[in-house]
Structures are given as structure tokens and as C-alpha cells.
Amino acid sequence: MTAASLTSRLPASGDELSITVTGEPRTIYDWSEDRCEDEFIPDSPARAFRRADGQIALIATHRKNWMMVGDTFQSLKPVCHTIFDSSRIKNTEGLFWIQATYTRDGTHVVALVSNDQRNLVIEQGCDASEADDACWLNKIANARSTNMGESFALEQGPNRYVAQVANSYPDNASHRYGMFTTSNIFEHNKKFYFLSWGQGEGKMDPGNCLFRSDDPLDVEGWRGWDGEHFRIDMRLGKGVCRPITGLPAPVRSVSYLAFKGIWIATYPARLALNSEKTGVPAFYYSTSRDLIKWTPPERITRAPLKPRELNDDEVWAFPSIIDTSSGSHNFDTIDDPTTAILTYTKHHLRNGVGTMRRDLVYLPLRIQ
Numbered sequence: 455m456t457a458a459s460l461t462s463r464l465p466a467s468g469d470e471l472s473i474t475v476t477g478e479p480r481t482i483y484d485w486s487e488d489r490c491e492d493e494f495i496p497d498s499p500a501r502a503f504r505r506a507d508g509q510i511a512l513i514a515t516h517r518k519n520w521m522m523v524g525d526t527f528q529s530l531k532p533v534c535h536t537i538f539d540s541s542r543i544k545n546t547e548g549l550f551w552i553q554a555t556y557t558r559d560g561t562h563v564v565a566l567v568s569n570d571q572r573n574l575v576i577e578q579g580c581d582a583s584e585a586d587d588a589c590w591l592n593k594i595a596n597a598r599s600t601n602m603g604e605s606f607a608l609e610q611g612p613n614r615y616v617a618q619v620a621n622s623y624p625d626n627a628s629h630r631y632g633m634f635t636t637s638n639i640f641e642h643n644k645k646f647y648f649l650s651w652g653q654g655e656g657k658m659d660p661g662n663c664l665f666r667s668d669d670p671l672d673v674e675g676w677r678g679w680d681g682e683h684f685r686i687d688m689r690l691g692k693g694v695c696r697p698i699t700g701l702p703a704p705v706r707s708v709s710y711l712a713f714k715g716i717w718i719a720t721y722p723a724r725l726a727l728n729s730e731k732t733g734v735p736a737f738y739y740s741t742s743r744d745l746i747k748w749t750p751p752e753r754i755t756r757a758p759l760k761p762r763e764l765n766d767d768e769v770w771a772f773p774s775i776i777d778t779s780s781g782s783h784n785f786d787t788i789d790d791p792t793t794a795i796l797t798y799t800k801h802h803l804r805n806g807v808g809t810m811r812r813d814l815v816y817l818p819l820r821i822q
Contacts, residue, residue: 481815483813485813554638555638678694698745737796
């Protein structure tokens with residue numbers, strides 16, 4: 455599959471912005487050749503940070519969380535040990551995927567972690583036959599590293615969670631329930647933010663909630679937007695945030711484009727733009743100047759988001775824009791629009807069925 459066959463003929467535009475794919479897909483991580491273990495697969499959006507030893511760390515991970523390290527993005531190689539293996543955690547806690555990281559010094563790193571508790575809910579007697587996503591309870595947890603990301607440990611006690619809609623799966627629920635994904639953590643005017651997709655029938659409408667903190671290293675500090683201010687504490691599953699309007703799908707990355715003074719949110723979706731009569735599976739973006747009001751979606755590139763869609767052999771997931779020459783320790787800014795890339799996971803299929811073979815791939819971009 456070529457970029458030319460998937461990319462819109464015209465550059466996507468929004469808020470005086472255009473994003474154009476400038477080349478063919480290139481591989482960062484080839485599972486067939488580069489893996490240390492079979493479960494070292496890219497199963498989350500790519501996140502990068504600069505370590506204290508000067509190297510770049512990139513995490514795009516699975517429940518057996520792993521990391522790549524290199525002097526440059528071109529030299530990234532997997533570190534052949536798990537940095538947080540949730541399959542070894544007692545079965546009372548579920549499985550964990552690192553979704554976002556932040557570091558100030560390259561040594562101490564905090565992480566937002568998606569905690570999937572569906573198996574636990576089913577073991578407790580929930581009937582999962584009612585719907586494909588029935589019995590799925592999910593929360594966003596805190597984890598921390600003190601050794602440049604070489605290993606992470608979950609926070610203990612009441613600070614275990616950043617956000618949850620409920621502590622347990624409600625008896626009357628019939629679909630997935632909780633907070634599921636996060637964007638990267640990003641900074642603006644000495645405040646820190648992330649977006650998290652949540653839903654809870656009867657309690658919370660589906661959507662992306664915006665969270666803010668004065669210091670992401672202070673795990674107690676995250677508060678959700680309530681429509682007027684950042685004052686919703688969701689650590690114990692009591693209050694619920696108000697989703698931001700204008701973002702129709704789980705946001706996978708947010709980057710600040712300094713020379714335009716705008717934020718770019720990236721997400722996968724099936725949307726009909728302009729005169730289109732049916733939704734087109736693709737990677738999209740929206741822009742904002744205040745993180746609250748967002749422009750209508752624009753398409754970056756068509757993408758097969760499910761089996762036998764646009765392509766019989768691949769499914770694409772987890773789009774994330776990263777400027778490889780960003781001046782930020784956490785790669786949350788686009789400082790050179792000619793060195794930005796769109797990373798994503800390419801899931802190889804066999805006869806339309808998923809396999810373990812998943813590669814981390816990128817498309818070069820030009821942002822104007």
C-alpha cells in the first residue's frame with residue numbers, strides 16, 4: 455500500500471494550516487526482524503522523550519511494556535527487557551498499557567497508563583455475551599520511573615488512578631465503561647494537559663476530556679474540565695468531566711505548532727468531509743488556539759482502520775505526530791515543520807485475520 459493511494463489529493467487544511475504527506479511509509483520497528491520477544495508489539499501511540507544520558511526513548515507499547523532507545527530516531531533499537539510487565543501483576547489489578555510519559559530531567563519519568571479490567575469483571579460474573587464491549591471497565595493509572603524509563607512501577611494507595619468513571623463495573627451497564635485512552639502530556643504557559651477518551655452510560659457522555667495540572671510529577675494534581683474550569687477530581691470515580699466538543703474520536707496525540715500558535719490533535723475516524731456522502735476511514739486532525747474550541751476535522755491520509763477496509767492485508771492504528779527535531783524534552787512541540795512525522799502501527803493480517811506481526815511505521819509530513 456502506497457502513501458499516494460491513501461493520501462488526499464489536496465493538502466488537509468484547517469485554521470490556516472495544511473498538513474501534507476511528502477513520501478512513502480518508512481519503518482521504525484519491524485516486528486519480524488527487530489523483536490526481542492513476540493509480545494514486543496506497538497499497541498499504543500508512539501511517545502518519545504530525551505533521557506539524561508542524551509539518548510531518545512520511544513515507547514509505543516503493549517501490556518508487556520517495552521521501549522526503544524537510540525541517539526536519533528533513525529537509530530532507535532528495542533531494549534530487550536520489559537520496562538513494566540503487567541502480565542506478571544496479580545490478577546486482581548488487570549492489564550496495563552503505557553499511554554503517555556513526561557520527564558523534566560530525563561531521569562525521573564511519570565506515565566499515564568491505561569488499565570484494562572475487563573477480564574476481572576468477567577471473572578466476577580459479568581455476562582460478556584450481550585455486546586462486543588460488554589463488561590469492559592477501564593481506568594487511567596499513574597506509574598513512575600526513576601531510571602530513565604528502564605523500569606516503571608505503579609503508584610500505590612489513593613494516588614493509583616488519575617481518572618476513572620466508576621470504581622467497579624455497574625450492574626446495569628451493557629457497554630464499555632470508564633476512561634480508556636490518553637493523548638501525550640503537553641505543556642503550555644507552565645500548565646500541563648492531556649486528553650482522555652471516556653464514556654459511561656447514564657453517567658458520562660462519550661468524548662475526550664481535557665485534564666490539567668500544575669505539575670505532572672505531582673500525581674494528585676490532575677483535574678478535569680467541567681465546562682467552565684478545571685476542577686473535577688476523578689481519582690476515586692466520583693465526579694465526571696465534561697467532554698470537549700469538536701473532537702469526534704479518541705485523540706491520540708496533541709502537538710503545539712509554535713510558529714502558528716495553534717494545537718494539532720490527531721485521531722483515527724471514519725468521517726465524511728465537504729460533499730462526501732459516506733465516511734472515509736482515515737487519520738484526521740483538528741486545531742485549536744485554546745484547547746477548548748476545535749476546528750472541524752481535516753484528513754491527513756486515508757487509512758484502513760479495520761480488516762478488509764481499503765486493504766486486505768493491513769490495519770492501521772494509533773496515529774501520533776512527532777517532530778523529530780523538537781526542542782522539547784517530551785517532543786510535544788513542532789519546532790521544524792519539515793521534520794514532523796506521522797507515526798502509526800501497521801497491523802499485518804493473514805486472510806483478513808489479525809496476527810502478532812505489527813510494525814511501527816511513519817509518514818514524513820510537511821506542515822504549513
